[in-house]
Amino acid sequence: MVERYGNLSPRAQYLINGTPLSVSPSIKDLGVLMQSSLKFNDHISRIVSKARAKVNLIFKCFFSTEPGLYSRAFSTFVRPLLEYGSVVWSPHTVTLANHIKGVQRNFSKRLFIRCRIPYSLYPDRIAQLSLPTLEHRRLISDILFLHKSIHGFYSYDRTNLFKLSPLARSLRRSHSLRIVLPYSLPKSHSNFVTRAIDRWNVLSAEFVHSSPSNFRSHILSLPSISFTSDSLLRL
Template sequence: MFADDCLMYRTIHDTSDAAALQADLDNLQQWEQDWLMDFNPSKCEVITISNKRNCISFPYTIHNETLKKTDCAKYLGVHITSNLSWSTHVDKICKKANSTQAFLQRNIRSCPQKIKARCYTTLVRPLLEFSSAAWAPHHKSDINNLEFQRRAARFVMRDYHRTSSVLNMLSQLNWPTLQQRRDTSKLVMLYKSYYGLVDIPPRHLVLLSSRTRGHNLRFVIPRASILVYQHAFFPSTIRMWNALPASLVTAPSCEAFRGGLTNIIPSASLEFSCTFFFSAPRLLHGCDNTRPPRDTSHHKEEEEEEEEVCR
């Protein structure tokens, strides 16, 4: 057996932290022997995630082989870079989606409109939205690169006239922009996190003590000293959440919340940005989407400095 998609990380302040991470790797080697697994050092990588110019360098090893360092690593389908820029991931998924779209245009050109629309929403759009709540970009160039729907709408409607309105085509197809769908995905994930429908620690969700305006479930926006964290999942999504009406944030189920966002999301998208670092796999509750009782205790915000990630 082989252990795939295994990730180990630690915050590195000095060489003692790096040595502790190496000790964790040594313990991992003992674990693989106990469970009859095998780590291939040639397929393992080390990525340093930091905005520092001079990072601590340490030769991490597995089976006495030094692991190679990289600036970009793919983890669970998402390309993570050392500076947490999502441009690389956007370029790769756009290339894959473009190839799939070209395949559809060659093979189902004469099919009915309904079939072509279904093929796009089934085969192309999921490639552009997988885990989008975690990596949704904030750079305008990346956002524009992801908008495949204008070309797809012309293909579905079989209308390539230069004077035709693509916005009218999107309206007829009832396709919201991918940016709006990413914002919806982020808000739904925050809803699940707050109400305990997903295993994400709600330490960033601290209720505001002052309620002079807005609903009673407004959260404190985490303080961000760097641009990457300012556009991260919690700061950017909390801004949109705080602008939602009270009737929506207290929706009785996830389906009701998602449905209520249909007419709200265009005006609630105050921040078109999102980046988030997957520190470890998360487990979803194997139950329905009705809200279970939740713990009302809150944790203080923790700031991350530098991460050494071994995969």
């Protein structure tokens, strides 16, 4: 089977023992559905469908009115489906992000009904359940991946993604691992660097130079509000 990426890829026909290989519009690579268009709409639709089915199963299997039980089940069985490989496929449009968010929104609403908790809006529901937003968790994944990339724990060519660019003079907002994009990118372009660069560049020097384990522990302990620029300056 052959998959071609981009409009400029060659359209040569490939054969094995004289049999032409079929061309596929998508292929699964390490659990991520890759489309020839380099978009991830199909992958997101697939994981959302699986996650919703898992949510339905949770409410079929449990009859408790204890909210914590359902929250733990969601974090254990559903959320990993929505997060695996997100550094690669993280949604670049509001529509796709809302499609993913709808799983947790629906889950929290059903939980409140099952546990006989008075109705609340979605932000208040997940706050009561101590569930961070899925957007926040994807951003954490991006920053963790960026941290390991900068410190050389991942071996890949990063020259087209980012480069180190410390400021010439020391400022309260800067550190020696500050990064910039190697060239101007269109606003629609999305990768883990473009999503995390603003947050990364305002982290404290002590924070960015810490070990992966300490960095991970610290960043996972931060509430969502801490990822605003003003809050990050105080870390």
